[in-house]
Amino acid sequence: MFSLLNLSIKNLVMKNTIYILLVTALVFSSCNKLVEGINVNPDLPSDASADLILTGLQVGAMTFHEGDLARKAGLWSGYYKGTDRQYYGFYNYFILNSDFNGAWADVYTNVMRNTVVLDEKLKEENREGILVGINKVMAAHTMGMATALWSDMPYSEAGDFVKNPSPKYDSQLDIYTQIQEKLNEAIEDLASPLGRPIANSDIFFNGDPDAWTKVAYSLKARFYMHTREYQKAYDNAQNGIDSDVYTWKTYHEAANDAQNLFFQFYNGNRADDLQVNDTYFYNLMSTGSEIYRGDAKTDETARFRYLTAPRSSSQHILNTSDDGAFSQTSPFPIFSYEENLLILAEASLRIAGFEEGLLYLNTLRSYLNAGHHIGTGYQSDSYKYEPYEPSDFATGGIAAIEGLDRTQSLLREILEEKYVSLFAQLETFNDIRRTIAEPFGLPINPNVGDQFPQRFIYPQTEIDRNLNIPASIPNIYEKTPVNR
Secondary structure, eight states, X not given: OOGGGGOOHHHHHHHHHHXXXXXXXXXXXXXXXXXXXXXXXXXXXXXXXXXXXXXXXXXXXXXXXHSHHHHHHHHTTTSOEEOSHHHHHHHTTOOOGGGGHXXXXXXXXXXXXXXXXXXXXXXXXXXXXHHHHHHHHHHHHHHHHHHHHHSSEEOTTTTOTTTOSSOOEEOHHHHHHHHHHHHHHHHHHHTSSSOOOOTTTSTTTTTOHHHHHHHHHHHHHHHHHHTTOHHHHHHHHTTSOXXXXXXXXXXXXXXXXXXXXXXXXXXXXXXXXXXXXTXXXXXXXXXXXXXXXXXXXXXXXXXXXXXXEESXXXXXXXXXXXXXXTSTTOOOEEEOHHHHHHHHHHHHHHHHOHHHHHHHHHHHHHHHHTTTTSOGGGTTSOOEEOOOOGGGGSTTSTTOOTTOOHHXXXXXXXXXXXXXXTTTOTHHHHHHHHHTTSTTSOOOOOSSSSOOOOOOOOOHHHHHHOTTSOSSOOOTTSOOGGGO
16 A cells, blocks of 8 residues: 555664664763764764654654563463563562563653654754654654553653653643643644655655544544543544554564564564463463354454464464464554454443444454455464344343343453454553453453552662652552543
């Protein structure tokens, strides 16, 4: 669809090492006047355009969404279990503040600082319109996901380490309000005919304002789901991602350092650290399991094989084979068409009733029944997603849950489908915490003990350096305000 598909991600990653270093140099340039010029390298650029800073920002966002954070969230979401080294400890809730040092840096160093620098460069270049809007979407996405995971965080003063070396903490609810306002501004900016970034500097949509506008509306819907404002979530999702053409996803190549990050993890020295077997997800998708989600209208054989694969007789892992979901070149969803449909399904059911929710669920099932959710190598495997009828959720129906009425059974089905459709993505951890106390929430048990983790904790680097760190440091079991 876009010329982006021919873009060399390897080259982008190599170039953006320079750009990110350059951004750091720009931010701290005022600190080194006494030795100005002593370390000038004529082979490195002394400045970067807004378009090139955008590329570096987007590479940082890929790491944030697809990297270590997604693995950690998946360990607490029933997707996989940690069986070695720090992942064993994390899976069993043996958590240190230092475990989050890298993830916090992904948020503030790789993304938020670059959004601030890009904003300054855009003003310097007198740019307006589309690129300004894209930068706002990137900032809102990162901080929306980060506050969902950590709760109160630096936001309004974040990103300029010279001006605010100890940025204040904004409350979680205030951050959600601020990012909704930023997304509104982004939508206005994206409506402008001006300011499209240069070709291929936007590695996601090549500067397509229509695509970014749909993403912005979908993000608004996602964050309204977090805050349980279901009418607003529904209203915005109607303007969101309405085709898989507009799914927001990362792109990868087979070259070193340009591969899918889960592939890199497994094919480094971590092949034994994350296993899918004996997890809630594994049992939900395995035909021989007591909780297998298949029924007379649903066959998950192909999807399960596409997402996971046996490594040995006793190990099941994410499928990193050439045609698997986590191959070297497999894209990774940041916000998918499937998620937007499932937001519409849940939100409409809550505000409009059973029939509306079932309509959106069946729209997704029609999409799945056409095989759009699996790679071509698995099209010959069995799969089936026939439309559900209202009677399927009534007492004795194939999709009815014992102890739940038909509306609650449909809500469970929607949440379960979203859990499977968003396999290995961060958003699942947010959904679980939002609905776990409701009778139709997914019955995912804690890995150990009787408490389900409710948040990530502040990193040791932040505790050591930010004078505004909260006096009381919450543990992983303390609910965030939106989930209380």
